[in-house]
Amino acid sequence: MADSSSSNLRRRRGLGIVTPNACTECRKKRAKCDGQAPCGRCTSQKGVTCVYEVPFDAYTTLFEKVRQSKEHMRSEIEQLREQQKQTGRVLAALVSNNESEKILKQFRDGATLEDVAEQLERSGSIPSASGGGHTTTFNHCSDHKAIESALQPARNIMRPDSSNFGSTDVQGLDLQPTGQEMGNAWSAWGSEGQTQDFSGGSQADSMNWSPDGLPYPHHNPNYPLVGTWNQPARSSQNSLIEISRSQGQETVLGHEFGSDRTKDMVTDGQFTGSWTSVTSDKALVEHLMALYFCWEYPTFASLNKEHFLEDYRSGSQRYCSSLLINAILALGCRFSDQVESQLSTQSSESAGDQFFAEARRLFEAQTDRHVLTTIQALGLMSIREVSCGRSSQSLYYSGQSIRLAIEMGLHRELEDEEIADSQENHAVRSATFWGAFSLDQAWSLSIGRLPQCSRDVALVAKPDIVDEVEASDWVPYTDDGAPFERSCTQPSNIRSVYKTFCELSEIVYKTMYTLYTPGSPVTGKKLLDVYTKYLNWYDSIPTALRLGHNFTPAVLFAHMYYHFAILLLFRPFIKLEIIGSGLSPRNVCSQAAEAITTLVHSYSKLYTLRRTPSFVPCFVLTSSIAHVVTLGTTKDGRELLQEGIHDLKEMQACHGFADRALDIIQYLISTWGVDYSMETESLEEELKYKQNPKSLCRVSTSSLNQFCPNVQGVDMDRTLGPVKQDENPLFWPFPLQGAPLLNIGAELESSGFRMLEVDDSA
Structure with missing residues (x-):
């Protein structure tokens, strides 16, 4: 019984189950190939010719060499990453008044970097960065100083008397x-x-806003501190960028993702399609998804990232759909310079138009729109349209999103018998409502109108903060991936950002009823009451x-x-x-x-x-x-x-x-x-x-x-x-x-x- 049970478990990807001599067709579909000539998969399909790019014996030797080379490079990168994290922990302790003398004494006594970092982690002085910690780590001291200099104006707030x-x-x-x-x-x-x-100490900020150094020097936009890591945009595709993308996607999307071409087999139960008719290039789809989750998510997000990604991989349409995928890709294209993301290679203004047109077609074809993924997609379509400057369309999609959410009752707490369905469904419902709600408040604030929700509506609890998700790493991911030579690695704090942002949206919601309720004129007391809430x-x-x-x-x-x-x-x-x-x-x-x-x-x-x-x-x-x-x-x-x-x-x-x-x-x-x-x-x-x-x-x-x-x-x-x-x-x-x-x-x-x-x- 145990053997039968374990055989049904989903197998993780691994080099041991990769078919080394996959044919061209199987590699293109990212499907498992049995290595025969012709292979079983091609034999079962009409009009398909089974072709191997190189002779069988030569291919096997070539594949083994590539695999070993990439494994060696991956191992080296992991070692360097660990050294980087150790260095970050030690630097964070050195700039702390409480730890610096003790650290220096350890080094003078002959302790190695690894020994000091391990001692710090064991004593709890500095949180561990491995596996997603709660501190920011820097690759070099110069990175620390450069980023601190960039943030310094934003850490000084001017206060009224x-x-x-x-x-x-x-x-x-x-x-x-x-x-x-x-x-x-x-x-x-x-x-x-x-x-x-x-660098991660525990003392409070002295947030004293007074922008120094105005007028600001206009820097070269192609060379930010963290964005492209001093590499020009539109870098040529090569093996280093492929590995960088793979590493970056694993950080942004999870360990089951990455564009590494050695992972060209499919695990049991994994969906092999791209979820969109615009492209069959799954690597491009996952690249654009990573861009969205890196730069736009989680503010105004109505989807729960973890549940969405799991269903994306498995092909389940409970928390994933073609409409939602196309909406994400249309938005992700805004952060890409790749010509594949543009309808016209002559202008970046068309970036994402194909995916957005497909999302709109799928939305118009729906007969029942009371679906979680539809509400989520509408919010993303609204966000994309405000970026394009089409405020009327953005307002329309945002309005449809919040109205459908209310019609489905997503704003109310579930009854006991409904909660029994699953806790994860409750988390996704909550995220869906709060994403639509926050976007509606942003538009209400921007154009001066009452929100779509009634004044005294009882709102569902915000999604819980999950420590594992909270401590996950954030790295700046671009068309060049996320190279090891990035300036720093930060904790994402995704759930804290989302919850705090939703709390701010609640205040905006109350503000709108203070300013625009008929028969209830604004007074000085009301205005300062609202200001106090902020x-x-x-x-x-x-x-x-x-x-x-x-x-x-x-x-x-x-x-x-x-x-x-x-x-x-x-x-x-x-x-x-x-x-x-x-x-x-x-x-x-x-x-x-x-x-x-x-x-x-x-x-x-x-x-x-x-x-x-x-x-x-x-x-x-x-x-x-x-x-x-x-x-x-x-x-x-x-x-x-x-x-x-x-x-x-x-x-x-x-x-x-x-x-x-x-x-x-x-x-x-x-x-x-x-x-x-x-x-x-x-x-x-x-x-x-x-x-x-x-x-x-x-x-x-x-x-x-x-x-x-x-x-x-x-x-x-x-x-x-x-x-x-x-x-x-x-x-x-x-x-x-x-x-x-x-x-x-x-x-x-x-x-x-x-x-x-x-x-x-x-």
Whole structure:
């Protein structure tokens, strides 16, 4: 019985069960070949010729040599990796005040690097990095210093004066400090005056935001610190890149993945197809999947990575589908320069169009869309469309995703009898809902509208944090794979990022009902109540997600989103002041915008803006509009605006929305009469920006025009000058977006606001 049972277990891949003399057809299909001439598989298929590329005996010898060579290289890489981790642990201990003297004494007494690293791991002084630890390891001390330099501006937050916030005179407002004085609007996670051990120490950050060194030096985008590891893009394909891709995919997707061609047999129960009719190249499919999971996942993700990948390999359609795969591949193409990802080899703008068209076809062909994978795919299609600048389509797919999730009841906790189905199904349902929910809140925040969920809906618990998943390594994976010579290896903290991001989305959800509920006008007390919730969230972020501990793209994105939410909370009120509080909406917006610019700059130096999550251009547009306002009213911030425009231009190659954003900024600069000239890089661009600004950003019948400032005849103040008596004082650069509901005229002060006094001479 035991023998029968064990024979049904899935066998793991291994060199011992690889057929060394596979025919061309079996190798192309990645199927097991029996080595006969002709082989059994080709014999069973009509019209197939069984061909071996080299003579049988020569092939066997050649294969053995290749296998031994790759095995030797793989073994060497693993040894170097282990040495790298040991070096990282020792370096982390050396820069720690508590450990440095003891470590130096051990070396002076003749201890080896391996001995010291083992002692540190055994004593628990520094967490082990092997098998996925909780610390960042660096290959060289110079890498440590370079990355710390890139992050330094993003680890210094400018704080408003603590005496300006926390007043109890704001229409009955009673603010409660949480953990530290809430007057520190962007206060540190932890005690004041402490310094962060960047290499994984336990002391708290001194997050003191003040971007140093502006204007920023414009670096070469082809040479980031971590992104391409100082290798030019579009490297030629060779065996080293193949191994790098294999190693990178094993880290990003799991040990069962990798493009190593020696693994060209199929294990029992493994699905052999590519899940898409666009390509039969499974290596390309897995490469694009790895790009998505590396650079976009997990924020706004509605799929559970572990369950999805398992069903992808087995062919099960419970948590995987062709629609979902095509949506992932369409998004993954945004991070690739390979011509296979582009519909037209003449333009990178078409990257992923074939996969997206196939995903749309599959979606339209569905008769029942109440399926988990369909909801997940719609979210990914929405994210891809916002990157392309098609906001109307993105809103449509996002809306369909959250509505289907609610119709399926994914927002509610399962009953006892339903939970009995399986715990993993509950985890996937929860992730599916929260991904759709978070995306809906991002759009509600961006365009000013009520969310799709009702105000008092009870939300399902967020997915649990799994230590094994949390401690998995994150490496920057690109078209060149993930070479050993990368600058560092970080813990992914995937589940912590996802959970914390969902908590932030809950605050955004409550914010929307504060600003846009009919019959419930905004007051100064309500505005500061919401602001306090954001500050509490920021204060309670886990240590693992501090910028001194973790700088993965997802963590940097979460920080950008926080400041984006703060900026949009106060932007409508920049011409007002809150009675009873010294907090200035205009100043808060300026500081939030500066924080976004600084974070994007650090991201650019680390990874380049060629590989950014899809909403980043929206963040940069929003911060740049704030910089335009600051420049137009105070004559300051020219360098910040210049940096925002430069960042959008760098993102043009991969984000179509960046083009639209640049037109919007040019239109607002011209319309508001701000003294600034945008630099042009081509004759076409120069002609466009020198023409009448009224021809820019016009409305269109093919779009919902959410990001269209050029609308005539709308009763809304859109200038930078003072507000006339009884005029609407809300600042809203996009007239077709929703505006907060605010009492104006004689009732303005009863809501806790008054007009901001503007110095006309400024």
